[in-house]
Amino acid sequence: MKICIICSKFFPIVGGGETHIFQVAKGLSERDFKVTVVTNESSKAFPKDLPFDIKRIKGFNDEKINLNISAPQLYQALIDIDPQIIHIHNYEPYLIFNLFANSFKDKKVFLTIHNTPLFPKRVFGTFKNFEAEFAAARNAINIGSQKCIVVASEYYKNSIEKIAAISQNIEIIPYGVDFKLFEADLKSPLRKKFKLLKNDVLILCPSRIVVRKGIKEAVVSLSHLPKNYKLFLPASFEPKDVDYFKEIKILIIALKLQERVILADKQYTAFEMPYVYQASDIV
Template sequence: MKIAMVIPDFPPIMGGGEIFAYEIAKRLAEKHEIHVITRLPTKAHFNRNNTSYQKLLAYEFSENIHIHRVKFFDVKDIRLFSSIFPMYFKLLQVIKKYKIDLIHGVMIFPAAQICALAKIKTKNTFFLTLQGFIIDIVREDKTIFDLYLGLLKPLAKFGIKKADFVHCVSNNVMRKALEFYRTNKIKIIPNGVDTKLFSPDIKTNIRERFNIKKDEILVATVSRLAPKNGIEYLVKAAKQISQKQKNIKFLIVGGGPLKEKLKDLSSGFEKNIIFTGNIPHDETPKFLAASDIFVRPSITEGFGISFVEAMSCGLPIITTEAVGKLKILRDREHGFIIKSKNVDELVIALNKLIQNKSLRNEFGEKARKYAIKHYDWNIVVEEIEKEMLKLI
């Protein structure tokens, strides 16, 4: 099978969708011919994604994946729109040159629309993966929120309607997809994790690097520092706990638009609340393996690969109802699910785990077993491949 995957960004630009695309492409490439059509990121684009600049080629062959990168007009408010036609024409070239069997769009915008247009033109089979909805992202930027709100429904409906199969990573994503267009060609297949790489047994020097003692309890989050992830509530809870307990450290792993605001919020507690900045994704397992508790008090969430990565590392999880309704993890079996935007509940949940090592171990062991059984990338890819082959 020859597959052309379309996604706005691809590693080294990293996020949940990009991790999914890379892990799926890498594994499918063991048996199939995989082409990725994506944007050629500018320096400004690297900076926005808190990633060190790398000079990338328009075409490269890496890990058996053909990667085709296209230039786009990188201007605020229109950058997603400006990439549609360059990526569309590149996709048409790839389809014709390599005799593609199936096009795989990852993300509701602009990949869904690019693939839908290509299907109309070439009659190729179109498999769509939905990780979340752009509305949850642009809500953070009021200057473009109204514009996207007006365009989102018809564009999303167009992309979903033209797909031969719609793959959703969670029940929440599927519910939103069906609000745009009712289809029975839809299925939930979750995101995954490399359970060998994300393991509690890997060697790590993170505690030494950040001067965290062996007997100190380390609470970590791995997250983009954006409003939807609720990290300000973690910082507020961390301050309350740090006032009363001195053997606790909080590690905020990631970068984003709220970084400086959150650092200001933690003023006076710099020794207890540590900001690492953005890190390469391949270092994430070391940070998780060094930790005792994982927290991300999300306000909205499409799936959240960080949660299954933390579970795979054997960590108890504290998160919110926004994640709980996705059924990624189970309350009081893998950790605690609390109300969103509730610092008091977060403090209570943290204290329960901080004060009870056996409970941390119990939740963590169950979380690790659950991740191996349900979220290993090899299991996820097998399900996706099976659905793709049905369409050919």
């Protein structure tokens, strides 16, 4: 059986949704499904030994969606792949898919929402206008051909029920964990790399550098803790919100925390994150 997973953000981005999609694609492929991930064009190289295919399309970035480019490329990708199942992740790709969804009525369509809503400010964040995002999300769900909407928690389920005007089939399936990545004898080199002392306490804030993740609040909180407490921000390398990151760096200097806040000097992939967690004391 052929499965097409559509997502505008994917590995090597390290985020909850992106890591989950990667693990689902990998797990299905290892169970003899033919999986193709259709995602945005990235300058980052993917590993060469992945068990599934990746199709990159242009103009498919959440922050800069270009319908003139991404819509025809997504349509053609689905024609070429000809999957039995189409699994779409997040509102932005679903908005584009709905432009030509009637052409794929014979497919089983599933929708998973990872976009974190924050009523009444945000539904998915791309439009930067809550009312417009709410209306677009409602329309996408109500006219959509999805057999089921899959979410990871009750919070996401409740948000979709608020958005949708029509009753939906919503399934809660929590994100899974690949326990092979977290072996008991895993040895992380990071505490040595960060020159931590034996009694140092490393706080990990693995979130992307965006306002709603509360990174500035974590920095301020650190200033109230003993000096042996350190904070590591693994997503601070090439951060998504550059202006917000500048504010964070200014705050770090103002609070004299340069020696206690550890910024990333590289991008940490999903494969490396277990070592990051192993080195940490508080997450």
